[in-house]
Amino acid sequence: MIPGEPSTTARWVAFARGLGGYESPPLAADPHAVDLLHAPWSTLLRAAARWPRATRMAVATMDTLSQGRSRFMSYRTRVLDDVVRHASADGIEQVVILGAGLDARAWRLPELATARVFEVDHPDTQDYKRARMGEGRVTYxxxxxxxxxxxxxxxxxGLDVSRPxxxxxxxxxxxxxPAAIDATLATMRPVLATGSRLAISYSRRGSALGRLERELVGLIVGGAGERFRHHEDPPQMRARLDRQGFRVLWDEGHPDWAPRLLGRRQGWDLQRIVVCEPAR
Ligand SMILES: C[S@@+](CC[C@H](N)C(=O)[O-])C[C@H]1O[C@@H](n2cnc3c(N)ncnc32)[C@H](O)[C@@H]1O
Known part of the structure; x- marks a missing residue:
């Protein structure tokens, strides 16, 4: 991150979620994205709202040309929204969003209307978010x-460590x-009561072609002053979680989500989500 500035990638993903509403069918859409962003991103989202048909066509074209890659944020956000919905249905009323960036789940998901939501993030990004969304709904x-x-x-x-x-x-x-990931996992484990769930999205190491693709994306991310520093495949992630006292419940990627959510097959697998619980 560039010192003193909010994360640029946080703005990019918020913009992608704002555009998600124009996908057909939408997997996850964020109507708050426009308020969270400033120009040029907010201007583009306002233009999209003004010309929805043209935006839908442009988004569908990107989806086809990129073979679904342009939807990668929508998949990730939708799968994590579902994790929150299931937790809420099971009576979990305490939500922690680590590295929240411009995530608007606390405002967007009706299931969280009465939940206590804690948003943890780098102070530079969080100051920006606070100024945009104000105090009250979440604990920063x-x-x-x-x-x-x-x-x-x-x-x-104020996290209640006796509640999941x-x-x-x-x-x-x-x-x-990896040291910062391990330190966060190790220190979070004791404050998560039985019944808690932890969902992590991670970038997989993958095939040679996948690595080349990630290097290219990494160049763009580097241009924004941020840097990819951690990629690993599911067995290594499982071993890491195991070492830090978590038991994996499931671990999925785009090849699982595309058939389930859109009835499509998909060959590429850029990112995965692992959901685990504190081991007894
Ligand atoms: C790509 S954004 C994702 C934001 C959000 N989770 C989302 O999906 O919209 C990466 C986030 O990681 C946060 N981040 C990066 N390095 C961090 C660090 N060392 N400490 C705390 N947060 C950090 C940034 O502030 C940013 O919000």
Missing amino acids: VPVDFEKETAADALVAA SVVLWEGVAMYLP
């Missing part, structure tokens, strides 16, 4: 994962060194 917890302990800050902010939580870590692990 500023933390730099490379320097501080999210768990201590969460407890100080659903914790989301979406689109962040790939920007952190």
Whole structure:
């Protein structure tokens, strides 16, 4: 991240979620994205709202040309929305969003209307979010994962460690060194009561072609002052979680989501989501 500035990739993914409403069918859409962003992203989303038919056509064309890659954010967000919905149906009323960026779940999902939501993020990104969305709906917890302990800050902010939580870590692990991932997992484990769930999106190491594709995306991310630092395949991620006291419930990627959510086959597999629980 560029010191003193909110994360650029957080703005990119918020923009992608804003456009998600024009996909056919939409998997996840964020009507708050336009308020979270400034120009040129907010201007583009306003233009999209003004010309919805043209936007739908442009989005469908991108979907076809990229063989579904342009939807990667929608898949990720939708699968994590479903994790939250299931947790809410099971009575979990405490939500922690690690590296929340411009995630608007707390405002967007009706299932969270009465939940206590904690948003943990780098102070530079969080200051920007606070200024846009205001106080009240979420408890903001500023933390730099490379320097501080999210768990201590969460407890100080009022996390009830006797109640189960659903914790989301979406689109962040790939920007952190493995030591910061391990430290966050190790310190979060004791504050997660039995019945808690932790969902992490991560970037897989993958095939040679997948690695080439990721290098190209990495160049674009590097141009924004951010850097991919962590990729690993499911067995290594499972071993990491195991070492830190978590038991994997499931681990899925785009080849699982495309048939389930859209009735399509999909060959590429850029990112995955693993859901785990504290091991007894
Ligand atoms: C790609 S964005 C994802 C944001 C959000 N989870 C989403 O999906 O919209 C990456 C996020 O990681 C956060 N981040 C990156 N490095 C961090 C660090 N060292 N400590 C805390 N947050 C960090 C950024 O502030 C940003 O919000």
